Amino acid sequence: MPLDTASFIARLAEAFPGPALLAGDDIPARNLHDTSFLPDVTPLAVLRPDTPEAVAEAVRHCSEAGVPMVPQGGLTGLAGGAHPIDGAVMISLERFSGIEEIDPASATMTVRAGTPLEVIQKAADEAGFFIPLDLGARGSCLIGGNIGTNAGGNRVIRYGMTREMILGLEYVLPDGTLVSGLNKMLKNNAGYDLKQLFIGSEGTLGIVTRAVLRMHPKPGCVNAALCGLGSYEDVVKLLAEARRGLGPMLSAFEVMWPDYWQVVTETVGTRSPLEGQHAYYVLLETQGLEEEIDGPRFMSWVEKVYEAGLLEDAAISQSLSDVQRFWDVRDACGEFMTRLGPHCAFDIGLPVTSMDAFADACRSRLAAAMPQALSVYYGHIGDGNLHIVALDRAAADQPMSQISAIVYDTVRDFGGTVSAEHGIGLLKKPYLPYTRSAEELALMARIKAALDPAGLLNPGKVIDAPIGDRT
Numbered sequence: 001m002p003l004d005t006a007s008f009i010a011r012l013a014e015a016f017p018g019p020a021l022l023a024g025d026d027i028p029a030r031n032l033h034d035t036s037f038l039p040d041v042t043p044l045a046v047l048r049p050d051t052p053e054a055v056a057e058a059v060r061h062c063s064e065a066g067v068p069m070v071p072q073g074g075l076t077g078l079a080g081g082a083h084p085i086d087g088a089v090m091i092s093l094e095r096f097s098g099i100e101e102i103d104p105a106s107a108t109m110t111v112r113a114g115t116p117l118e119v120i121q122k123a124a125d126e127a128g129f130f131i132p133l134d135l136g137a138r139g140s141c142l143i144g145g146n147i148g149t150n151a152g153g154n155r156v157i158r159y160g161m162t163r164e165m166i167l168g169l170e171y172v173l174p175d176g177t178l179v180s181g182l183n184k185m186l187k188n189n190a191g192y193d194l195k196q197l198f199i200g201s202e203g204t205l206g207i208v209t210r211a212v213l214r215m216h217p218k219p220g221c222v223n224a225a226l227c228g229l230g231s232y233e234d235v236v237k238l239l240a241e242a243r244r245g246l247g248p249m250l251s252a253f254e255v256m257w258p259d260y261w262q263v264v265t266e267t268v269g270t271r272s273p274l275e276g277q278h279a280y281y282v283l284l285e286t287q288g289l290e291e292e293i294d295g296p297r298f299m300s301w302v303e304k305v306y307e308a309g310l311l312e313d314a315a316i317s318q319s320l321s322d323v324q325r326f327w328d329v330r331d332a333c334g335e336f337m338t339r340l341g342p343h344c345a346f347d348i349g350l351p352v353t354s355m356d357a358f359a360d361a362c363r364s365r366l367a368a369a370m371p372q373a374l375s376v377y378y379g380h381i382g383d384g385n386l387h388i389v390a391l392d393r394a395a396a397d398q399p400m401s402q403i404s405a406i407v408y409d410t411v412r413d414f415g416g417t418v419s420a421e422h423g424i425g426l427l428k429k430p431y432l433p434y435t436r437s438a439e440e441l442a443l444m445a446r447i448k449a450a451l452d453p454a455g456l457l458n459p460g461k462v463i464d465a466p467i468g469d470r471t
Contacts, residue, residue: 003087008065009045012089015061019095020054022046031090034075034082036427037342037400041084043070050095052170052178052209059207059457060176062089068456069174071203073114073145076137078345079425081149081202081461088459091207093144100210102127106184108167109213113144120213129215132159132251136334144208150200152421154330157382158251158287159216161421162199168212169195174205174452182212197447202423203458205451219287222251223298224323228278228313232356235280238310239352239382242284245301249294252285253382254330257359260376264332267339273315273326283330285323333378336389340374343391344403348411349384349420358386362410366390369406370399385420400427408434424462432463 012021022028023045032040044067047058062069068088075082084090093114101110107129111120117131118138124131133146135153145151147169151162159165168183181195198206229235235255242250256264261281264270274281284302288294302316317323336343350358359377366373372394379387390403404427408418412434419428419435433441441463448455448465455465 003065003067005044008067012045012047012061015057016047016049016054020048020050022048030075031072031092032084034072034077034080035337036078036080036083036425037344037398038080038083038426041086043084043086043088043090046072046090046092048092048095052096052172052180055091055093055096055207055209056172056176056178058089058091059172059174062091063175063454063456066454066456068459070458071144071148071207073142073148074116074137074140076141077145077149077423077425078347078427079419079423080427081423081425081458082145083426085459093142093207093209096209097142099123102129102215103184104128107215107217108184109215110168110182110210111143111213112210113142113147113208115143117141117143117146124215125218127215128218130218131165131213132216133162133165136331143211143213147199147208147211148201148203149421149423152380152383152385154254154380155251155285156380156385156421157253158248163196165214166195166199166211167214169198169208170210171195171198171206171208174454174457178209179206180210182210184212186214197451200423202425202462204448204462205457207457220289221291221294222285222287222317222320222323223295224252224283224285224317224326225298225302226273226315226326226329227282227284227311228274228276229280229282229310230312231279234310235282235356235381236353238282238305241305241308241310242382245304246286246298249286249288249298250284250382251287252283253380254283255355255379255381256281256283256330257377259363259374260333260378263336263340263374263376264329268332268335270329270332271325273329274313276313278312281329283326330378333387333389340389340391342398343389344398344400344407345422346388346390346404346407347379347420347422348386348388348407348416348418350386350411350414350416352381352384354414354416355381355386358410358414358416361413362388362407365406365410366403369402370394373403404431426461429460429462429464
C-alpha cells in the first residue's frame, strides 16, 4: 500500500517534537548532501534524536512504515555513504553528542556517536591520554561516521585503523532493536565479536549510538622531518630504514608527489619548509617518551639516512610548532574543494612498491582521455594507502564517471583495492567487484539480508539489496 506521507510525518511530529524533526522547508541545506559532489536530494524528513532510545524509536517508526532510512553524521564522507535518498528519512546523530566517561584505570573513553573527533582528541589530551585516530576533517567529522567507515587517517602505520581502538559498541538494528555492548575489557572472547559487523558497514547493518574507545598513553615527545628525495626507490628504502631504525616510535610516513606539492604551494599558497624542487616529499613523524633521549635519537637517525644518500634535503622540527607547520603542508588537501572546485577524490590501496608505477600509469591514462586533466598523488604510503585528486580543467561539469572508470580500471590492473579508508557508499559500489570476489559479495548480501530483510537501512549503499514493499 502506498505511503500516506502526511500521516507518517504527523506521527513523527507527535513522537519527535520541536528540533528533533525537520521536514519540508525546515530541512537545512547541509542535510541535502554529503561531500561526494552528488546532486542534492531533499529527503522526506530529518530526525535528530538525542538518546539511544530515541534513535531506536526513530528506526522503529520508519521500519513499521516501510520507509527507508539514511544515517547521517558530520557529512564529511567522500563516497556518498551519507547522501540522502529520495523518499527516505535521514537519522542524524548530530544532537547526540558528548563524552560520557573517561576511565583512567581502563584507559577507555565512552562517547556518543555525534561527538566530533577533535572534541574526543582534546578530552583525551586533557586527561593525559592520546586518541591516535586523526584526519583532516577532525573538526567536523563525527565519531559515529568514523566508526561506520572504519576510518584510517595519518597514524595507521603505528596504531591501526579505527577498528583497533573500538572496545565496545552500542547500535540500533534495522528493526529498532537497541543492542548495548559497551565492553571496556581488552580481552573478551565470549562468543562472536558482533561489533566488528558494524564497524566499516557504513550504516547499512545498524546505526552506531555509543562507543567505548581505547586510549593510549600520551606521547612524551613528538618529532618530525620533512624530506626531499630524488627517486621512488629511495622512498621505499627510507620506509624500510624508518621501520628498522625508529621501530615503534614511527607514527606517520606520508609521501607527496611533485604534482601535489606544486598545487599546495602555488595554488593553495602553503609555504614550503624546503628549498628547491624534489621528485618526492616525505613527512616522517615519531612519538617517543622522553625528548632528552628520543629527540637526539631521531636527529641521529635523520643524519644517518642523509649521509647514506637517501635524502636530498630535510627540515627537522625543533618545536611542536615546526611539527604542525610540516603537517600543514600535508593537510593542505583540505583546501582543494575551495581552490580546485568540483573534483574526484580517491583513496585506494596498493602494494607499496607498485605505487609510483600506478601513479605514472594513472596520470598517463587520464591525460590521454582528457588533455587538460589534472591529477595529484599523495597519501599514507607507510600503510599502503594512496590518495588521488583528479579533474578535467577544460570541463564545466566534471566527467566524474569517466575519471572514476579510468582510475579504478588502473587500480584493478595493479591488484589494488578501490577503498582503503573512505568506504564504498554510492560512488564506489560499481567497482567493488574489482576488489572483492563473487563469493565475498554473496556473503555480504546474505549478512545484509539477515539483519535488514526489508532493505530499509541505507539502501543502495555498498551493495544492492531490494527494498521491501511498504505496508
